[in-house]
Amino acid sequence: MTEPVTVLKAARWADVVTGEIHAPAVVVVTGNVITAVNPAQPPAEATVIDLGDVTLLPGLMDMELNLLSGGPGNPDGLPTPMHGVQDDPAYRTLRGAVNARTTLEAGFTTVRNLGLMVKTGGYLLDVALQRAIDAGWHVGPRIYPAGHAITPYGGHLDPTVFQRLAPGIMPLSVAEGIANGVPDVIAAVRYQIRHGAKLIKVSASGGVMSHSTAPGAQQFSDAELAAIADEAHRAGVKVAAHAVGDAAVRACIRAGIDCIEHGFLATEDTLAMMVEHDTFLVSTTYLTDAMAIDRIAPELRKKALEVFPRAKTMLPKAIDMGVRIACGTDAPAIPHGQNAKELCALVERGMTPMQAIRAATVTAAELVDAADELGQLATGYLADIIAVPGDPSVDIGRTLDVRFVMKDGQVYKQS
Numbered sequence: 463m464t465e466p467v468t469v470l471k472a473a474r475w476a477d478v479v480t481g482e483i484h485a486p487a488v489v490v491v492t493g494n495v496i497t498a499v500n501p502a503q504p505p506a507e508a509t510v511i512d513l514g515d516v517t518l519l520p521g522l523m524d525m526e527l528n529l530l531s532g533g534p535g536n537p538d539g540l541p542t543p544m545h546g547v548q549d550d551p552a553y554r555t556l557r558g559a560v561n562a563r564t565t566l567e568a569g570f571t572t573v574r575n576l577g578l579m580v581k582t583g584g585y586l587l588d589v590a591l592q593r594a595i596d597a598g599w600h601v602g603p604r605i606y607p608a609g610h611a612i613t614p615y616g617g618h619l620d621p622t623v624f625q626r627l628a629p630g631i632m633p634l635s636v637a638e639g640i641a642n643g644v645p646d647v648i649a650a651v652r653y654q655i656r657h658g659a660k661l662i663k664v665s666a667s668g669g670v671m672s673h674s675t676a677p678g679a680q681q682f683s684d685a686e687l688a689a690i691a692d693e694a695h696r697a698g699v700k701v702a703a704h705a706v707g708d709a710a711v712r713a714c715i716r717a718g719i720d721c722i723e724h725g726f727l728a729t730e731d732t733l734a735m736m737v738e739h740d741t742f743l744v745s746t747t748y749l750t751d752a753m754a755i756d757r758i759a760p761e762l763r764k765k766a767l768e769v770f771p772r773a774k775t776m777l778p779k780a781i782d783m784g785v786r787i788a789c790g791t792d793a794p795a796i797p798h799g800q801n802a803k804e805l806c807a808l809v810e811r812g813m814t815p816m817q818a819i820r821a822a823t824v825t826a827a828e829l830v831d832a833a834d835e836l837g838q839l840a841t842g843y844l845a846d847i848i849a850v851p852g853d854p855s856v857d858i859g860r861t862l863d864v865r866f867v868m869k870d871g872q873v874y875k876q877s
Contacts, residue, residue: 465493467508468871472849475499475518475839478823481816483855487518491845494871499839511876513849513866519819520837521571521846521869522861523826524801525744525790526702526723529575529605530554530587532794533561551582558591562602564799567875569864571846572604572826572836574790576702576723577611577619577639577663584637586610589658601874604846606661606830608702609654610639612647612690613665617681618672618704644689647682651693661830662694664719666703667710670765671758677769678707678727687717700831702744706769708732715739721829723790726750726773728780736785742829744790747777748807753795778812787813788829789822802861815858845871 468491475487490498490505498504534557549557565573575588588607595602611619619639634640641650651662666682668675675681682690687703694701700720705711711728715735721742722728728736736743750770755763780787791804808818827837835844849866867875 466871467492467505469504469508469510470513470518470847470868471510472513472518473515474853476520476816476819476855478520478816478820478838481814481820481855483517483853489518489839489847491847491868491871494845496839496841496843496845496847498841511873513876516849516851516865517854517860518839519569519848519850519854519861520823520839520843521848521867522569522802522805522819522822523572523789523830523837524565524570524793524804524822525574525721525788525826525829526576526746527565527573527791527793527798527801528577529561529565529573529591529602529798530558530578533557533564533798551585551587554582555587555591558587559594559600559602561794561798562591562595562600562605565793565801566601566603566869567864567867568799568801569848569850569861569867570603570801571848571867571869572606572830572832574606574608574661574702574830576608578609582610582638584653584657586654586657586659593658603869607659608661608663609657609659610637610650611663611665611704612639612641612650612654614642614681614686615640616674618665618667618669618675644685647686647690648693651690651697655694655697655699659699661699662690662701664690664701664703666705666714666719667707669704669706669724670769671762673759673761676707677765678710680707680710680713684713684717687713687719691718700829711736715741721788723792724773725780726769726776728776730779730783733776733780733783733785736780737783740786742786742788742825743780744788744829745773745777745780745808746790746792746795746804747773747811748804749792749795750774751807752803774811777808781812781817786825786828787821788826789818800862802864805858805861809858816855818858819854819861845869
């Protein structure tokens with residue numbers, strides 16, 4: 463059967479590799495693949511979609527979010543205090559389905575879902591959501607699921623601490639990512655991969671939203687971190703580490719972990735170490751401006767007021783030093799659907815608009831080992847294409863107004 467051919471026409475298109483905006487734009491899509499960009503002669507037998515005065519961009523990517531939290535009923539992005547014990551797996555997955563559609567319609571066609579913090583009986587809900595979207599049962603972005611974040615007793619993302627539960631209220635095991643010692647962390651990694659995780663998330667340090675530990679405190683030992691990285695890499699998957707503190711970031715780099723989430727307290731020496739080891743940084747910088755800290759507990763608010771200003775001074779240094787920075791929001795720390803505000807914050811911290819767009823396209827595609835099929839408007843790449851008004855290389859705020867979304871050759875939004 464002949465694959466359908468679609469021709470997209472627009473005033474401009476962005477070459478994110480060179481950083482140039484070209485005019486006009488004629489992109490030919492055959493099935494789910496881009497087969498030509500500005501050909502001398504577009505195919506005669508094709509469905510033509512003329513989008514007018516917009517710029518075509520590759521689909522954007524968010525490298526840290528949690529679709530299964532926030533969203534409906536949480537307009538400011540923060541989950542309800544007892545969601546971990548009140549939301550059953552089916553309810554949580556349906557919440558994720560709503561957030562997935564919201565994210566796709568905001569122009570983010572690929573995401574990494576980094577870790578649950580609830581008891582699910584061992585079920586990996588983000589894997590289930592990914593499978594349903596891939597099967598065409600529901601609308602949403604392409605998901606790289608991590609299953610349950612791996613954390614020690616009392617660590618960041620331990621639900622018992624996060625929800626302030628009494629002992630025995632919520633028994634947890636390696637199936638939910640609770641692991642202590644090298645044998646446990648190896649078992650936890652194997653469990654997530656066994657049930658469909660495409661990467662591993664580890665809580666390597668405390669966090670601003672943790673009741674138990676200081677945000678900079680290293681939680682796993684060097685041996686445990688090395689075991690996590692080794693086990694994941696032997697299975698062919700990468701590891702993302704929640705790491706706020708400088709010592710924890712350095713321990714992750716030494717262990718061979720691929721990506722640092724946040725890195726808020728990293729020093730210049732540690733940033734240089736990241737450059738040397740080619741370690742990615744997902745800085746989630748917009749949340750330091752916009753997170754609703756007035757709604758969180760006083761002791762957490764105190765940590766945020768200490769850490770967030772230091773995070774804002776860290777990122778410009780990372781940009782200047784050439785750290786590989788990929789776009790990630792930590793939604794619902796900011797509301798789902800407002801993901802492009804991260805791009806605006808990256809520009810405020812020192813990136814050019816096109817550098818910020820690269821962080822959400824080319825660099826993000828490299829992070830998920832898909833640089834040969836995602837992140838560019840080029841022949842042979844998957845047809846993940848969005849359209850925004852005006853010129854986003856001049857005004858990054860244009861990415862907040864997505865008029866058209868195509869994922870895998872299928873149109874999901876057109877206005």
